[in-house]
Amino acid sequence: QSALTQPASVSGSPGQSITISCTGTSSDIGGYNFVSWYQQHPGKAPKLLIYDVSKGPSGVSNHFSGSKSGNTASLTISGLQSEDEADYYCCSYAGSNHWVFGGGTKLTVL
Amino acid sequence: QVQLQESGPGLVKPSETLSLTCIVSPYSVSSGFYWGWIRQPPEKGLEWIGSIHHGGNIYYNPALKTRVTMSVDTSKNQISLKLTSVTAADTAVYYCAGRTVTKNWFDPWGRGTLVTVSS
Numbered sequence: 598q599s600a601l602t603q604p605a606s607v608s609g610s611p612g613q614s615i616t617i618s619c620t621g622t623s624s625d626i627g628g629y630n631f632v633s634w635y636q637q638h639p640g641k642a643p644k645l646l647i648y649d650v651s652k653g654p655s656g657v658s659n660h661f662s663g664s665k666s667g668n669t670a671s672l673t674i675s676g677l678q679s680e681d682e683a684d685y686y687c688c689s690y691a692g693s694n695h696w697v698f699g700g701g702t703k704l705t706v707l
Numbered sequence: 708q709v710q711l712q713e714s715g716p717g718l719v720k721p722s723e724t725l726s727l728t729c730i731v732s733p734y735s736v737s738s739g740f741y742w743g744w745i746r747q748p749p750e751k752g753l754e755w756i757g758s759i760h761h762g763g764n765i766y767y768n769p770a771l772k773t774r775v776t777m778s779v780d781t782s783k784n785q786i787s788l789k790l791t792s793v794t795a796a797d798t799a800v801y802y803c804a805g806r807t808v809t810k811n812w813f814d815p816w817g818r819g820t821l822v823t824v825s826s
Contacts, residue, residue, distance in 0.1 A: 600752060631811035642802060642819055648812040686753050690811055694766040700752040
């Protein structure tokens with residue numbers, strides 16, 4: 598299983614919206630609706646943002662949203678805030694109780 | 708709310724075995740979770756190492772399968788990870804994470820513990 602492909606970095610200004618893509622294959626993202634997204638601030642553990650492609654856990658701001666088309670999942674952050682500056686990782690079920698993560702995307706809020 | 712705390716040596720010599728434990732509290736390690744290990748090399752992405760259920764189901768990343776062993780100790784309410792024949796490429800922050808059996812995401816996560824492989 599190969600890591601999912603994410604852009605190394607994205608940036609945006611406060612108030613703008615950005616989208617982070619996560620590309621896999623028909624054996625992971627394309628085959629299951631089990632994509633999750635995590636936010637990681639420096640020196641901290643990853644935090645769950647989105648699960649099952651587009652669902653948000655309680656307590657997580659609704660300016661994070663997720664979607665999927667074919668073998669590519671996307672995380673959209675609307676109304677960028679300075680505290681959104683962090684690394685973001687996607688994760689997908691890959692069958693047979695295996696999991697695969699993306700390489701991560703560094704978000705810079707300009 | 709489930710809390711996870713990883714512990715183990717911060718420095719391991721090349722070719723030796725990396726051993727970590729993760730204490731689960733206040734819930735029982737026998738509750739409805741798969742317990743997993745996920746690692747993150749410095750300045751790199753996350754890598755799923757494997758998952759274990761107290762009932763005996765264990766799943767490993769194929770890339771690490773020949774070197775990894777995970778176990779559950781119900782008497783100590785903890786899970787363990789052993790990685791043999793380590794090299795510098797195994798230097799990483801190692802996270803313990805839980806996944807509800809019927810769910811498909813990792814939550815909660817421990818704070819992670821840095822393991823450096825160096826002589």
